[in-house]
Amino acid sequence: MSVVTNTTTIGAIDAPSRRNTELMMMVFAIAISVFAYANVGLAIDGSLPSGMFGYGLGLVLLGGVAHLVVRKFAPYADPLLLPLATLLNGLGLVLIWRLDQSQRLIDRAEGAWGKFTPDAPKQLMYSAVGVALLVAVLIILKDHRILQRYTYISMVAALVLLVLPMFFPAVNGAKIWVSLGPFSIQPGEFAKIIIAIFFSGYLMVKRDALALASRRFMGLYLPRGRDLGPILVIWALSILILVFETDLGTSLLFFGLFVIMLYVATERTSWIVFGLLMSAAGAVGVATFEPHVQSRVTAWQDPFACYSTDVSGACEQISNAIMSFGSGGTLGTGWGQGHSDLIGFAANADFILSTVGEELGLAGMMAVLLIYGLIVERGVRTALAARDPFGKLLAIGLSGAFAIQVFVVAGGVMGLIPLTGMTMPFLAAGGSSVIANWALIGILIRISDTARRPAPTPAPSSDAEMTQVVRP
Amino acid sequence: MNKPLRRIAIFCGILVLALLVRTNYLQYVKADELSTRDENRRVRIERYAHERGNIIVDGGKSVTGSVETKSGDFKYKRVWENGPLWAPVTGYSSQAFGATQLESIEDGILTGNDDQLFFDRTMSMFTGDKKQGGNVVTTLNSAAQKAAFEGLGNKKGAVAALDPKTGAILALASTPSYDPSTFAGNSDKDSEAWQKLQKDKDKPMLNRALRETYPPGSTFKVVTAAAALENGLYTDIDADTKSPLPWRLPLTTGKPLANEGNIPCENASLREALRMSCNTVFGKISDDLGNQKMIDEADKFGFNKEIFSPVRSAASIYPKDNRPQNAMAGIGQASNRATPLQMAMVAAAVANDGKLMQPYMVAKRQSPGLDDIYTHEPEQLSQPLSGENAQKLQQMMETVVSSGTGTNAKVPGATVGGKTGTAQHGLNNSEKPYAWFISYAKTDSGSPVAVAVVVEDSKALRDNISGGGLAAPIAQAVMKAVIDSEK
Numbered sequence: 001m002s003v004v005t006n007t008t009t010i011g012a013i014d015a016p017s018r019r020n021t022e023l024m025m026m027v028f029a030i031a032i033s034v035f036a037y038a039n040v041g042l043a044i045d046g047s048l049p050s051g052m053f054g055y056g057l058g059l060v061l062l063g064g065v066a067h068l069v070v071r072k073f074a075p076y077a078d079p080l081l082l083p084l085a086t087l088l089n090g091l092g093l094v095l096i097w098r099l100d101q102s103q104r105l106i107d108r109a110e111g112a113w114g115k116f117t118p119d120a121p122k123q124l125m126y127s128a129v130g131v132a133l134l135v136a137v138l139i140i141l142k143d144h145r146i147l148q149r150y151t152y153i154s155m156v157a158a159l160v161l162l163v164l165p166m167f168f169p170a171v172n173g174a175k176i177w178v179s180l181g182p183f184s185i186q187p188g189e190f191a192k193i194i195i196a197i198f199f200s201g202y203l204m205v206k207r208d209a210l211a212l213a214s215r216r217f218m219g220l221y222l223p224r225g226r227d228l229g230p231i232l233v234i235w236a237l238s239i240l241i242l243v244f245e246t247d248l249g250t251s252l253l254f255f256g257l258f259v260i261m262l263y264v265a266t267e268r269t270s271w272i273v274f275g276l277l278m279s280a281a282g283a284v285g286v287a288t289f290e291p292h293v294q295s296r297v298t299a300w301q302d303p304f305a306c307y308s309t310d311v312s313g314a315c316e317q318i319s320n321a322i323m324s325f326g327s328g329g330t331l332g333t334g335w336g337q338g339h340s341d342l343i344g345f346a347a348n349a350d351f352i353l354s355t356v357g358e359e360l361g362l363a364g365m366m367a368v369l370l371i372y373g374l375i376v377e378r379g380v381r382t383a384l385a386a387r388d389p390f391g392k393l394l395a396i397g398l399s400g401a402f403a404i405q406v407f408v409v410a411g412g413v414m415g416l417i418p419l420t421g422m423t424m425p426f427l428a429a430g431g432s433s434v435i436a437n438w439a440l441i442g443i444l445i446r447i448s449d450t451a452r453r454p455a456p457t458p459a460p461s462s463d464a465e466m467t468q469v470v471r472p
Numbered sequence: 473m474n475k476p477l478r479r480i481a482i483f484c485g486i487l488v489l490a491l492l493v494r495t496n497y498l499q500y501v502k503a504d505e506l507s508t509r510d511e512n513r514r515v516r517i518e519r520y521a522h523e524r525g526n527i528i529v530d531g532g533k534s535v536t537g538s539v540e541t542k543s544g545d546f547k548y549k550r551v552w553e554n555g556p557l558w559a560p561v562t563g564y565s566s567q568a569f570g571a572t573q574l575e576s577i578e579d580g581i582l583t584g585n586d587d588q589l590f591f592d593r594t595m596s597m598f599t600g601d602k603k604q605g606g607n608v609v610t611t612l613n614s615a616a617q618k619a620a621f622e623g624l625g626n627k628k629g630a631v632a633a634l635d636p637k638t639g640a641i642l643a644l645a646s647t648p649s650y651d652p653s654t655f656a657g658n659s660d661k662d663s664e665a666w667q668k669l670q671k672d673k674d675k676p677m678l679n680r681a682l683r684e685t686y687p688p689g690s691t692f693k694v695v696t697a698a699a700a701l702e703n704g705l706y707t708d709i710d711a712d713t714k715s716p717l718p719w720r721l722p723l724t725t726g727k728p729l730a731n732e733g734n735i736p737c738e739n740a741s742l743r744e745a746l747r748m749s750c751n752t753v754f755g756k757i758s759d760d761l762g763n764q765k766m767i768d769e770a771d772k773f774g775f776n777k778e779i780f781s782p783v784r785s786a787a788s789i790y791p792k793d794n795r796p797q798n799a800m801a802g803i804g805q806a807s808n809r810a811t812p813l814q815m816a817m818v819a820a821a822v823a824n825d826g827k828l829m830q831p832y833m834v835a836k837r838q839s840p841g842l843d844d845i846y847t848h849e850p851e852q853l854s855q856p857l858s859g860e861n862a863q864k865l866q867q868m869m870e871t872v873v874s875s876g877t878g879t880n881a882k883v884p885g886a887t888v889g890g891k892t893g894t895a896q897h898g899l900n901n902s903e904k905p906y907a908w909f910i911s912y913a914k915t916d917s918g919s920p921v922a923v924a925v926v927v928e929d930s931k932a933l934r935d936n937i938s939g940g941g942l943a944a945p946i947a948q949a950v951m952k953a954v955i956d957s958e959k
Binding site: 104258263264265267300304307308319321322325326327328329330339342357361362365367370373376377379381383384390392393396399402403404406407410411414415416 | 474476477480483485494500509511512578720
């Protein structure tokens, strides 16, 4: 950027820390969430809900701790990331709590498993763990460049995390879970951060080789095999995830992430072409052979077909989600007054966005989508501001992954693309998701702090000091 | 690295933009279509989310209600008071199986969603009143309805009663009946009750008064007589009709047309022919007039088209046919078919000096605040016969009751005119005949009523089945109930 304006986060000397701005925004974010609780309670029972105080206090504590830690350990961090994430997490808690009140879902759970357990308390607990992880990242990780040291360890860790679910039983058609006793985690959520670290480290070292040591072939730059190798491995791996774990979303996420990072690292458009070709080939191939994916594609092509022909779960969900968006209309039915719970068991997870659509309407949907958009663009801005290539790559990788995930989930729920079964960051019920996304925000905050930190004042030099004049 | 970064920023922006466009498309462009789709359960949830308005009889008594249900999506369930009695009037409104008849036709008023209630809805939005449905006030007379239903008892059949002056439907009974309350909900029990009704061979859910057409038998001779008078075939009802006996159907060589028993039909007058129900006389009239004139007259009485009261009733049929069949149709056989409502309209038109009024059963629609938002104005449908001819026909029909086949229909203190009918059905008359009776009653203070009764399949022995024996007492009871209730 040739013109430096006062809105840039690029560290002009003495960049304001903006911590008080962040505090104001945090108060705003928490107030909105608390009002939302009040609204749900008034709509459902006609009285202020007890949850309002419990969850409100929880949010205040989490937000307050996070803010204080940022103030102390990352004073120059981007002031928007934390409040935006808090707002989404707060709204998500309200949405989950609201769906916990749904008699329809309670009956359903009791019918299927004999008992109903509300998800909101768990979500608050997981949010606390997530914020704790953010605090840990900020305190332990003094400089994001330390992560470079763990490039190859990250690769191994990511591979293990990705492959692990294959050995566990499928849940609702997708093998994306690892169950350990009462706990179950979705390793994919954590893998997306770890793999971004690996890509950043790998590409920082190899970017010149990939960009320059290549032969020109039909107008495209073909890199050398030894540089291309890991990329092909990742491509194959994402296809394998898709095939063995039938996890369309995660494979799309990793592949998109990798293409974005390669493109940024090498500045070669040809990578985009390769990426698109390879993902298209993979997607077509898998869609032809994998019945789970096929049913998703069919449901996407005609969401209402299953009402006239056979009933398949995928179609029923997506058509219900689309109808709940339509029923919400421009202004929505209001908190607690919609019927998005008709979607069934995934109403508070994959499909939580349709509650937003129905109860807050088009206005609420645009607001929520813009909040996601803002997080992504603050992440990209952090990448632009970062002074080291590793930081740039890591920041763009994380925000790119975030953007793709939002697009894939929201697009799937709204019938824009086939449904893939990932979680809406921060909004959806689910421990792995909320914890991993808080960690992601933590790393972005750390990078932005480093990026915006004013350059250290030059060491005092005796030469520069004023010559002392000795007066007679 | 900043140039690709900016491009990625744009790419991410496009992703978010695509989502924004899609949400606008779904929630603004397609919102109406999606929110009213049949598959959208919210439509039904909303329908049963508040108390439904009521269907009112006797000008103020409600025969319906709503009860709150404990489980499921639907908050309120429809209930009926004395369901089997009123089911042919109200129809049903079931959470699981939809709605029919008045419950379906007047759904907008009953749910409160009708445009006519826009003002009320807007007002209650400001006053914060609970949403409620409006009421439908019917013309039904509960005493007449009860008399009809109890008269039919466990026999299969139907009764339709009209006010000839206005066309108001006073009774509409059909047996065997059903209780719509048994499947109004959404539970397994409701489903079972529904399945049982669907499988019942006696078709309890068929509204026989409106939707079933029967051969009208001799009751149709009233229409044939009207045609004879209107076309000037005969002018004096007591003059010789020059009808031979035996009389053979035209263009046939088989047995001559038989009368019921050995009755003196040769050259009988119109009055006598109707009194004794001479097939030969009326068969000949129909033949003399020809198919087209018979069709024209039948049409004026309302045949050959569906009637909406506002509930649809099946079209009665006077067919286009050849000469022998036309002669048979003239005595209510062959392909001649009529609904009980249609035959009540025939009696009503005669009683109302030849003017046929449009039958209706919705007198008023009321807003939830009980303001009238619609009042029915009686409307003439046609004039099947002149006032003079109508009075002649009244005399003939009154003779039937005073000294003919319909003496069972006499009502003390009223002048009653009627016509019996015993309609053959089944191939070669193989099945039990239908017993018909149509009549009207008049008193000094007015209070006229016209009734049609059909008993489809009684337990009576075949030889004992006759319109005068089985159907006339029911008609008598209905007429008496109307007259008593107007005192």
